[in-house]
Amino acid sequence: MSDLTRPAELRRLIEDSGHAFGVIEKAVETLRDRLETLEPDDEDVVEILRAHLLAIGSPSDVLKLFTLEMIERAATPEQAEAIYVEVLEVLARSPIRPERTYPVERAVVKKLGDKGVERALSALAVLAGREVYPLSRTAARAVAAIVGSTDQDAITDRLKRDDLPEASAPDELSEGVKRALFPQKRSSTKSSQARRRELTRQNALPDLAAAGLRPETDRARQQRLKLIVRGADRDPKRCGNCDQLGPARVGHMVPPSRGGTDLPGNLVVLCRECFRRLPRTRAEAFDEEGAPNAAAPGQLSLF
Ligand SMILES: [Zn+2]
Known part of the structure; x- marks a missing residue:
């Protein structure tokens, strides 16, 4: 009989379930309980942690913080960086629920800024411009950290450099970053029409291909x-x-x-x-x- 607590078995269960939240979370809990027995550099462990972090919208924030910590230990720095970029790209493409504060996702976004991951720049700028706070502000700060400046022109110039995937609207992207970094004082007597316009803007997904993001693979989609x-x-x-x-x-x-x-x-x-x-x-x-x-x-x- 196969041992259902082995990482390879847990990973298979996750895949068989179609990446069900509950199955992913059970698998991570099992890993947590068996921490001492895990081998270093286990691809299956990294894959389970990746699936957990990519489950954007699952409400298990405390367990996800554990996963974030585990990734730093179980994955190589290159693997960890690739997972963070992937999480960011899923976030930039996903509907965001304003009532959630996304603490784990914000920690991932902050890591990308702290590590100076330049290839994350376009997706960070997209997220900053979506005006979903506080996530957008964290993304804008990560952009400023990577560029080394909060100046809008400096950010536009950096987005135009040819080592990045071509962003067709760098001015628009840097404008979004500026809005998130330096929010205007909002009038408390805003009309309901203005509020409706704001909500529409938050829920509208930007043209991600135009923003220079990698095309999404079929599996990821x-x-x-x-x-x-x-x-x-x-x-x-x-x-x-x-x-x-x-x-x-x-x-x-x-x-x-x-x-x-x-x-x-x-x-x-x-x-x-x-x-x-x-x-x-x-x-x-x-x-x-x-x-x-x-x-x-x-x-x-x-x-
Ligand atoms: Zn059918």
Whole structure:
């Protein structure tokens, strides 16, 4: 019988669960209880810790602080830095809940600034400009630490240097950093319209490709979308079309290319079979009169 507390087994359980919060947290608790027996440089341990830190939105902040500390010990400095950059990029792409303060994520962002990780600069600037406080302020301070200045022109110039992925809007990015570093005094008698505008701006995700971020891999996107589905108390392993439990993919009802968001209401879980039968084109989904095409390979009308 296999020992279910071995790191390799714990990692397999996490992967089999589709990265369920609960399974990740149980695995980290098991690692914590077996701290003395862990081998140094164990890839499986690092992978479990990585999965935990990437589970943005799970509320287990105390356990995550333990994970952060463990990463410093179990991972090489290069591995740790890569995980921090990954966490930052997921954050920059994720809806942020204003009621949470994200202490662990802020600690990660601060580490990137303290370590002077230049490749994190664009994503840090994106996060700073999203006006989700206090996270955005921590990100803006990390930008200033890496650039070595709080001056907006210095930050713009640094974002333009060609050793960074090309940021198409460095002025806009540095403007966002400035806003987060030096917030204007807000009027207490702000109109409800102004407040609504502010909320819309916070929830709108920036054009990340334009900001020079690496394109998201399919695996990372699936993991991130499954976490959003779980965060909305839905099961990312149950097909939303045929109700089967099993390996599934998360897709968008309205595709991002047509303005569809990553909010839970726009996400649909599909098993492999239903995903395969999904009409790929409008012509496949509808007949000439615009009615759903009964002869189409798929009966789903996500268009
Ligand atoms: Zn299905």
